[in-house]
Structure formats: C-alpha cells, structure tokens
C-alpha cells in the first residue's frame with residue numbers, strides 16, 4: 001500500500017487577511033484561519049487519518065493550526081517537532097508591507113517574480129532590523145550567520161530539503177504516519193523537490209491555506225503524486 005504524508009499550509013493569518021507580506025513575522029491566525037484549521041481536522045477525521053508524529057515551524061500560525069487539528073482529531077499526545085527550517089520564506093524588507101501597494105511601487109512584474117519565481121530574492125533587511133531573525137529570541141540558539149535577511153524560493157529549499165532528507169524521511173522509513181503543518185513557500189519548496197518541478201514551472205504552484213494535501217510514496221519511498229483531500 002502507498003505511504004501517505006499529509007501536508008497542510010496553516011490557516012489564514014491576520015496578515016494574510018490584510019494582504020501583507022509576512023514571511024518570518026510571527027502573526028496570529030485570523031478567525032477564518034481558525035475555522036480553516038477546524039475544517040482540515042474534520043476532513044482528516046472523516047477519512048480516518050491516524051498520525052504518529054507531526055512537524056511544524058517556529059511560527060504560531062502553523063503551530064496553532066497544528067494544535068487545533070491535533071485537538072479535534074484527538075491526537076494531542078503525538079510528538080511534535082518544531083523547526084525553523086520549515087518556516088515561511090523570509091520576505092526580507094517586504095515584511096509588513098501591503099502586497100498591492102508594493103506592486104504599485106516596484107511594478108507588478110518584479111513583485112510577481114519575488115513572490116513566485118525560484119531564484120528572485122526580495123530586498124534584504126538590515127542586521128539591526130527587528131525583522132532580522134538574529135534579533136528574535138526564538139532564534140538565539142541559531143548561529144546568526146546562517147539566519148536569512150531575505151530568501152528566494154531556492155534559499156528556502158536549501159533549508160527545507162536537508163531537513164526533509166535528514167529528519168523527516170528517517171521517520172517515513174520507520175513507517176510512521178506523518179503530518180506536516182508549514183507555509184505556502186516552505187511547502188512549495190518541498191513539492192517542487194518531490195515532483196521535480198522545473199524552475200520555470202514552479203511559478204504556477206500555489207498552495208491555499210488550510211487544505212490538507214495528501215502526498216503518496218511507493219513502498220520504496222519514491223514520491224508518486226499529491227492531491228487535495
């Protein structure tokens with residue numbers, strides 16, 4: 001039987017609602033985002049999903065989405081691994097800005113490339129900025145030299161995939177049933193890698209908030225396909 005990993009982008013956050021670039025800014029779920037998490041839980045429990053372990057980021061919109069799901073599906077007991085490696089892409093100096101206003105300022109094309117291309121890196125934050133993770137207590141244990149000042153999708157992939165390969169696939173190979181709650185771009189980076197999506201085609205990959213994605217692997221853990229539940 002195919003092995004399944006469930007991937008979910010967190011529910012809508014307050015800044016998704018306001019159409020602001022969020023990145024590593026730690027923003028709460030909106031009311032709609034909470035409902036999206038509850039709906040995701042219903043979908044999973046209707047299909048009798050069982051999980052042995054969960055992975056999420058250091059950001060509360062993902063952590064709280066996971067908590068809501070685990071509570072609703074009566075899985076609060078399972079181990080949860082949190083890692084900054086699954087964080088959203090760092091949006092650099094765009095964090096906190098409105099997406100439409102930024103498109104007016106820099107041009108639609110530039111902003112589209114920052115948001116959807118594989119290699120474009122948005123303008124960076126200064127090391128003194130409150131948006132630099134080195135100034136955030138959550139990342140004090142991390143060498144500041146490896147913390148981002150801005151990230152392309154490629155930079156995001158460069159931290160997501162080693163974590164996938166070293167940590168998550170190890171538990172997959174132990175036949176553990178895995179739930180991952182992460183972010184639009186950390187999940188795009190993972191799906192691009194698993195599905196071998198070309199750099200040019202990844203612009204079309206967009207992940208909605210709060211919808212469980214089932215990723216299937218064959219018995220040799222080869223990625224097969226994914227679909228929305």
Ligand SMILES: O=C(O)[C@H](O)COP(=O)(O)O
Pocket residue numbers: 020021022023024088091115183184185
């Ligand atoms: O960080 C953000 O602003 C969003 O969560 C993802 O943004 P995007 O839609 O520009 O990828």
